[in-house]
Amino acid sequence: MIINGVAxxxxxxxxxxxxxxxxxxTAQNEKWAMISAQAMTGFATSVIACGCxxxxxxxxxxxxxxxxxxxxxxxxxxxxxxxxxxxxxxxxGQCVLTSPTSALFAGIDxxxxxxxxxxxxxxxxxxxVGKLIDGKRYxxxxxxxxxxxxxxxxxxxxxxxxxxxxxxxxxxxQALAACEAAIEEMRKIxxxxxxxxxxxxxxxxxxGSKYAALGASTNDAFCPTLKGMTKTDLSPEIESxxxxxxxxxxxxxxxxxxxxxxxxxxxxxxxxxIKRISAGNYGGKLGPFHFHLQEIMA
Amino acid sequence: xxxxTFTLTHKPDQRVxxxxxxxxxxxxxxxxxxxxxxxxxxxxxxxxxxxxxxxGSDAQNIVIKSSFDKLDFIxxxxxxxxxxxxxxxxxxxxxxxxxxxxxxxxxxxLYAACEMKKGKLIINGNAGDFLGAALPGNKMGMKGGTILxxxxxxxxxxxxxxxxxxxxxxNAGDYCGSRMTAGTIAVMxxxxxxxxxxxxxGTLLLWNQPQASARFNDCGAHTLAFLPIxxxxxxxxxxxxxxxxxxxxRVQRYxxxxxxxGRGEIxxxxx
Numbered sequence: 001m002i003i004n005g006v007a008x009x010x011x012x013x014x015x016x017x018x019x020x021x022x023x024x025x026t027a028q029n030e031k032w033a034m035i036s037a038q039a040m041t042g043f044a045t046s047v048i049a050c051g052c053x054x055x056x057x058x059x060x061x062x063x064x065x066x067x068x069x070x071x072x073x074x075x076x077x078x079x080x081x082x083x084x085x086x087x088x089x090x091x092x093g094q095c096v097l098t099s100p101t102s103a104l105f106a107g108i109d110x111x112x113x114x115x116x117x118x119x120x121x122x123x124x125x126x127x128x129v130g131k132l133i134d135g136k137r138y139x140x141x142x143x144x145x146x147x148x149x150x151x152x153x154x155x156x157x158x159x160x161x162x163x164x165x166x167x168x169x170x171x172x173x174q175a176l177a178a179c180e181a182a183i184e185e186m187r188k189i190x191x192x193x194x195x196x197x198x199x200x201x202x203x204x205x206x207x208g209s210k211y212a213a214l215g216a217s218t219n220d221a222f223c224p225t226l227k228g229m230t231k232t233d234l235s236p237e238i239e240s241x242x243x244x245x246x247x248x249x250x251x252x253x254x255x256x257x258x259x260x261x262x263x264x265x266x267x268x269x270x271x272x273x274i275k276r277i278s279a280g281n282y283g284g285k286l287g288p289f290h291f292h293l294q295e296i297m298a
Numbered sequence: 299x300x301x302x303t304f305t306l307t308h309k310p311d312q313r314v315x316x317x318x319x320x321x322x323x324x325x326x327x328x329x330x331x332x333x334x335x336x337x338x339x340x341x342x343x344x345x346x347x348x349x350x351x352x353x354g355s356d357a358q359n360i361v362i363k364s365s366f367d368k369l370d371f372i373x374x375x376x377x378x379x380x381x382x383x384x385x386x387x388x389x390x391x392x393x394x395x396x397x398x399x400x401x402x403x404x405x406x407x408l409y410a411a412c413e414m415k416k417g418k419l420i421i422n423g424n425a426g427d428f429l430g431a432a433l434p435g436n437k438m439g440m441k442g443g444t445i446l447x448x449x450x451x452x453x454x455x456x457x458x459x460x461x462x463x464x465x466x467x468x469n470a471g472d473y474c475g476s477r478m479t480a481g482t483i484a485v486m487x488x489x490x491x492x493x494x495x496x497x498x499x500g501t502l503l504l505w506n507q508p509q510a511s512a513r514f515n516d517c518g519a520h521t522l523a524f525l526p527i528x529x530x531x532x533x534x535x536x537x538x539x540x541x542x543x544x545x546x547x548r549v550q551r552y553x554x555x556x557x558x559x560g561r562g563e564i565x566x567x568x569x
Contacts, residue, residue: 068526
């Protein structure tokens, strides 16, 4: 399959089941909601070493937030429910409770309930106040700038992590420009996050390593500087490869995000140095969810 | 199906216990069985059809017409469905109500919604003393749900209240929110003496400055983030509380009752 001069490989991306949750952070203005959201989703690019994958889903209009203030919706993904709950609580406590004027609300109504402000309330040292409004429990925790308002729980649901595609380009600037265009479109799709810095990862990995202690290592088949010394997957003109990883609430959400992302890359086309779109395929070893590139773009 | 309607044919001299006439108890009954039910009337028992004309069949939607202030225990332990009272209601309206909705077009007597657990009670007139309170000797009043009173309420509204909302468009009598453990009472009108007496936790939300009390300490003026959410939850009500002009988030906060645990609060609107 070729779209605008860009070859779409007959391969698939592999993804795996995860647990996910969503929270809504509001503040006096969008600037401070975003600062808090960025802190909460920081150091959360990969479950391999961060414990979770997190990202900003989108900015919310005041009319969409529970308290009518500007807000940001964030999502966190982890391999298990326990790990997710721990990450959520730690991050909420250190990054949102501490952030000036912030408030924290559930972003998922159904699912298994996990603690959001439920345990943070003890920071109130007995001065905290609980309020049950319309069936939802909120905690008002006195802090130095006034009150920190946090919903007691949010929902945890089954999700999919690790959807991806690779952008193969003639130069590094062209690969990055294509990925930026893709991310801009993909951020318009709900229920997904791209957890790596700016949504783009340049250090895609393969399963396993020559070092026994490591479960993953550099994807040498796609490293352009190794073209002459490993079983490469790159043609001579490819100088740079970048990857976009997607976590989503459902397989369909990731499908949609991949489609608009790949389309944005293909719109730049061969004229802008984009040669191929491929995917992280580990021979079925990584996960049960398979995203066939040509089917998605059909 | 039309609403199961009980129209009062005459006003008995003695009080009537209406507790058998709730939706869940009448759900599976035939009209003849309902007519043959007996109600306690003073010292004697009388058949339902001696007191009411009965029409309609939908037991999930009960209407009591020409009601007056001696019909007690209407909607006692109501568990789903709706009861509409056209006229006044006696004491213990919605006692221990578990879910569903009761609406009264007139006034109601003592202990309305006392020990209510869930559901919605709308009183278009005034309510007597001990609205949403605990029965004498009991320690827990209303535990959930919403009471809306469009008129004024008597003394001790929300006595021993544990959870839920009492919304009063008019005035509240003395000892409003006394011995409250938690929950919210909002009063748009004026409040009487000894507001929040022995209150442990909970919120008294006021539109007008109450009488000064040594038992509450001024914590200053604040903009509280939970108030817009609380007001948004009132949007579904047909009430002045649902007007966007009624909402505010800037309040003077008083903590008390300091002679008790002092975790309660009086929030007074700052105009």
